[in-house]
Amino acid sequence: MRRPSYRSQSPSVRSSLSFSNLRKGRIRSGSLSESSSRSSSPIRSVSSSSDHLLPPPTYGGTNRHESFGSPRRQEPYSGIISVVIRLKPNGGREMDPWFVKDEKTMQNADYGEFKYDHVFKTGCNNVEVYSQTSKPMIDRVFEGLNATVFAYGMTGSGKTFTMAGTDETLGLIPLSVAYLYSRVMEESLQGESRFEITVSYLEIYNEKIYDLLDCENESKSTTVSGSRMFTQAGIRGSKTPVELKLREDSKYGVKIVGLTEKRCESSDELLKWIRIGDKSRKTGETIYNTRSSRSHAIVMIRLTKTHLKEGTSVSSTLSLCDLAGSEKAVTHNERRKEGAFINKSLLALGTVISKLSAESTSQRNGGGGNSPTSHIPYRDSKLTRILQPALSGNGIVTTICTIDTRPDASSETLNTLRFASRAKNVSLHVFRKPLLPSMNITNGVAEEKDKAIMNLTRQLEEQQILIGKLRDNTGSLPSESDYESTGVVDNGTSGRTVSDPNTNLVETENKFLKYKLEHCEKLLDKDTTDLRDSEIAEIVDILPVEVGTLLETKFQGIESQLRQYKEYTRTLEQKLAEAEKQLRIPQLANIGYESTNMTDCETLSELRKSLERKDRMIEALQSALRLRERALKPLNGEEVIVNAKEEFY
Numbered sequence: 176m177r178r179p180s181y182r183s184q185s186p187s188v189r190s191s192l193s194f195s196n197l198r199k200g201r202i203r204s205g206s207l208s209e210s211s212s213r214s215s216s217p218i219r220s221v222s223s224s225s226d227h228l229l230p231p232p233t234y235g236g237t238n239r240h241e242s243f244g245s246p247r248r249q250e251p252y253s254g255i256i257s258v259v260i261r262l263k264p265n266g267g268r269e270m271d272p273w274f275v276k277d278e279k280t281m282q283n284a285d286y287g288e289f290k291y292d293h294v295f296k297t298g299c300n301n302v303e304v305y306s307q308t309s310k311p312m313i314d315r316v317f318e319g320l321n322a323t324v325f326a327y328g329m330t331g332s333g334k335t336f337t338m339a340g341t342d343e344t345l346g347l348i349p350l351s352v353a354y355l356y357s358r359v360m361e362e363s364l365q366g367e368s369r370f371e372i373t374v375s376y377l378e379i380y381n382e383k384i385y386d387l388l389d390c391e392n393e394s395k396s397t398t399v400s401g402s403r404m405f406t407q408a409g410i411r412g413s414k415t416p417v418e419l420k421l422r423e424d425s426k427y428g429v430k431i432v433g434l435t436e437k438r439c440e441s442s443d444e445l446l447k448w449i450r451i452g453d454k455s456r457k458t459g460e461t462i463y464n465t466r467s468s469r470s471h472a473i474v475m476i477r478l479t480k481t482h483l484k485e486g487t488s489v490s491s492t493l494s495l496c497d498l499a500g501s502e503k504a505v506t507h508n509e510r511r512k513e514g515a516f517i518n519k520s521l522l523a524l525g526t527v528i529s530k531l532s533a534e535s536t537s538q539r540n541g542g543g544g545n546s547p548t549s550h551i552p553y554r555d556s557k558l559t560r561i562l563q564p565a566l567s568g569n570g571i572v573t574t575i576c577t578i579d580t581r582p583d584a585s586s587e588t589l590n591t592l593r594f595a596s597r598a599k600n601v602s603l604h605v606f607r608k609p610l611l612p613s614m615n616i617t618n619g620v621a622e623e624k625d626k627a628i629m630n631l632t633r634q635l636e637e638q639q640i641l642i643g644k645l646r647d648n649t650g651s652l653p654s655e656s657d658y659e660s661t662g663v664v665d666n667g668t669s670g671r672t673v674s675d676p677n678t679n680l681v682e683t684e685n686k687f688l689k690y691k692l693e694h695c696e697k698l699l700d701k702d703t704t705d706l707r708d709s710e711i712a713e714i715v716d717i718l719p720v721e722v723g724t725l726l727e728t729k730f731q732g733i734e735s736q737l738r739q740y741k742e743y744t745r746t747l748e749q750k751l752a753e754a755e756k757q758l759r760i761p762q763l764a765n766i767g768y769e770s771t772n773m774t775d776c777e778t779l780s781e782l783r784k785s786l787e788r789k790d791r792m793i794e795a796l797q798s799a800l801r802l803r804e805r806a807l808k809p810l811n812g813e814e815v816i817v818n819a820k821e822e823f824y
């Protein structure tokens with residue numbers, strides 16, 4: 176389907192919803208009503224007058240948000256995944272096998288009734304869907320809960336129409352963004368809170384995660400082609416997108432390493448980023464949809480609210496997901512491959528939902544469901560891994576299942592409705608996030624600061640483990656005296672009966688070195704090494720003295736570790752030179768070394784390669800030192816410049 180351009184709405188949104196202006200106190204309450212009354216765009220009218228335009232949430236029978244009580248209470252929210260069904264317009268056909276019985280029930284002559292929180296008839300518009308799904312969730316986001324809305328359904332059934340909308344009809348994403356900023360404006364005007372909003376946008380295509388806001392790559396592609404290059408399928412033509420990795424994270428559950436987060440001062444800015452991301456999203460033609468989304472796309476909007484008086488902050492995320500549609504096998508090769516990945520990941524999601532549903536039933540019946548030991552196969556796909564925090568109680572969830580009621584889509588519709596029924600049965604026990612002292616989350620760079628501290632702590636822990644392992648393997652960490660010893664090391668892998676002190680020692684040491692270097696590379700997390708000086712400066716600017724001191728202690732530890740590596744590397748270089756010299760001595764051939772010359776050469780070349788890679792260690796050292804020097808600046812009042820590379824040599 177044609178994707179929406181949010182540009183037409185932007186001027187009025189920009190004029191009133193920039194909270195840099197709010198921070199600076201430039202907006203008076205009068206200006207809000209003035210600008211809203213002038214604008215006629217849908218996004219404007221929602222953002223400025225949402226409360227009287229939109230009815231309160233009514234779905235779900237009971238008010239499942241009641242248990243939240245005061246936003247400060249740390250009680251769990253117990254509820255179910257909210258599930259709504261949306262029918263695609265059927266052109267007035269009356270013979271469709273699926274029809275709406277009432278506002279909560281779908282019916283089919285063969286399969287009977289299916290009950291949900293709400294069923295949106297074919298005539299309903301996106302504003303109605305938004306007002307009953309994402310709008311009430313955004314209110315919870317302001318209370319510190321994470322919220323996830325995902326659209327699920329067969330290809331062509333209206334997921335993108337619902338989530339993104341079109342040029343003529345705004346979807347849930349722009350409507351939600353507008354409401355989010357209107358609430359930010361309202362609350363900021365009361366002067367008690369300060370807000371910050373960031374956006375990330377990713378897609379999962381063929382089981383790989385890509386950053387849709389990776390602007391460095393975007394601009395590279397622009398430079399190469401003169402204008403942005405997209406293939407027929409919408410894929411960037413000139414760049415190789417970088418696949419992002421997932422990592423377990425104690426704070427976020429599952430974390431996408433290196434995902435771009437853009438700070439947005441206004442709804443206009445945020446929608447601009449989504450528009451940029453949309454251009455890179457993979458689309459292609461299927462039988463049911465000429466512009467079908469071939470990837471799962473997730474917009475993540477993080478809201479950080481700081482209570483100015485209490486000095487506390489809470490950060491929560493609204494995730495809006497437009498999943499790729501399930502489909503039958505198609506003939507086009509590329510589509511078939513994509514379709515297989517899509518179906519596989521949707522199957523994984525279905526399985527996770529089934530298991531969660533079965534557990535919830537068993538729990539409601541007094542069984543031991545949802546125990547921490549029960550296995551939910553989140554790891555079966557990237558989609559389920561990314562949704563894992565949401566589905567396992569880290570937030571509230573609403574599923575919008577879109578269906579096509581025509582006869583030839585009947586089996587797909589049945590699958591969707593069954594998925595929806597299982598999802599509706601899943602119980603959630605959501606805890607609101609604790610309020611943190613605001614120094615931890617005062618602005619966008621707080622994330623970076625936390626990241627840096629976390630990385631450093633992790634590096635230290637991992638290095639300690641490594642040292643322990645090396646000690647276990649060798650009896651002690653390699654030291655100068657170790658290298659001077661002439662003891663024979665036979666690790667049983669060379670198959671030699673004749674022990675050569677030099678070669679064996681070099682081999683063994685090479686193994687250690689490789690192990691260490693691999694480990695160091697792992698430690699050189701992109702998050703840390705890619706920090707630019709300006710970013711470090713930004714982080715350090717907001718560092719309180721205690722954190723500076725803590726960092727200093729950590730850096731000293733890291734420096735000492737790196738000094739050990741430095742010594743070790745230097746000694747290995749000497750050993751390498753010696754071993755090379757010996758290999759060149761022809762007499763060695765006479766004492767049984769002919770058969771092992773090749774191995775020795777390979778070993779030496781590997782060792783050489785390993786040594787070349789020590790530059791990366793130097794980078795780490797440089798990065799650590801830079802951070803430290805910046806961290807020390809507020810303590811010492813002056814900057815000390817250390818050239819780590821020089822020091823290394």
Ligand SMILES: Nc1ncnc2c1ncn2[C@@H]1O[C@H](COP(=O)(O)OP(=O)(O)OP(=O)(O)O)[C@@H](O)[C@H]1O
Pocket residue numbers: 176177262263264328329330331332333334335336337341461464466467468469498499500501577
């Ligand atoms: N509720 C609706 N009202 C009007 N048009 C709709 C509605 N739902 C879908 N359509 C139209 O149907 C077509 C397919 O919709 P859409 O692209 O949203 O499907 P999809 O579920 O996202 O498909 P895919 O999974 O293939 O990406 C589009 O032209 C869209 O405008």
